[in-house]
Amino acid sequence: MKFKGKIAVWYWAILLIVNGMCFFDVGYLQGRALEIMIYVVIADFVLLPPVVRNYVLLTQDTITVCFGFGKDEMQIKDVTEVRETRNPIAAGAASMDRIMIKGRRKEFICAIRRKEEFYTELKKRRRKIAIVRREKKKA
Numbered sequence: 001m002k003f004k005g006k007i008a009v010w011y012w013a014i015l016l017i018v019n020g021m022c023f024f025d026v027g028y029l030q031g032r033a034l035e036i037m038i039y040v041v042i043a044d045f046v047l048l049p050p051v052v053r054n055y056v057l058l059t060q061d062t063i064t065v066c067f068g069f070g071k072d073e074m075q076i077k078d079v080t081e082v083r084e085t086r087n088p089i090a091a092g093a094a095s096m097d098r099i100m101i102k103g104r105r106k107e108f109i110c111a112i113r114r115k116e117e118f119y120t121e122l123k124k125r126r127r128k129i130a131i132v133r134r135e136k137k138k139a
Contacts, residue, residue, distance in 0.1 A: 003118050005054030005067065006111040008095040015051070018043040050094045056112050058121055063101060065110045067093070076125050078103040084134040085109070 019040060049068035057064040064073045081102040087109075088096065095111035099118075112118055119131050 001058045001121055003056045003058065003112040003114055005050075005056070005093070006095040006097060006113050007051060007054065008097070008111075011047075011050075011094040015044075015047050018047065054094065056110055056118065058118070058125075060125065063122075065101075065108055067110065072106075072108045074101065074103045074106065074108070076122070076129075078105065079122070079126065079129050080104060081130040081132060082119065082122065083132040084115070086134065 053066050055066055062073055062075055083100045085098050085100050086096050093109055093111035098109050098111045100109050
């Protein structure tokens with residue numbers, strides 16, 4: 001089962017700002033069109049792949065996280081815990097609403113749109129996995 005990745009508004013804003021720089025006509029940028037174009041191409045090389053390739057594939061035996069150029073895989077039998085996190089330091093997701101998948105030997109972070117459905121499907125495959133949800137703020 002494939003779960004589409006989540007991309008936050010701030011990530012789209014960064015992408016739009018970087019690409020919008022091509023169209024600014026500011027005095028100090030005159031004569032530097034080539035430099036700006038090179039900068040935008042390099043930035044898009046980093047920023048666009050996570051938009052295009054951002055999903056979690058859950059099979060009967062494995063969890064595969066695809067994010068940009070990266071791909072990580074873990075056997076479901078090795079998964080011990082799935083924890084919701086908003087750790088800004090942890091890389092590997094284009095949203096702050098992330099989940100950390102911990103295994104016996106490794107762990108990785110991803111952000112998916114349908115978390116509850118993902119948890120349900122994961123529990124069907126291995127009941128021993130602990131699901132730790134983040135506490136909701138009280139008003």
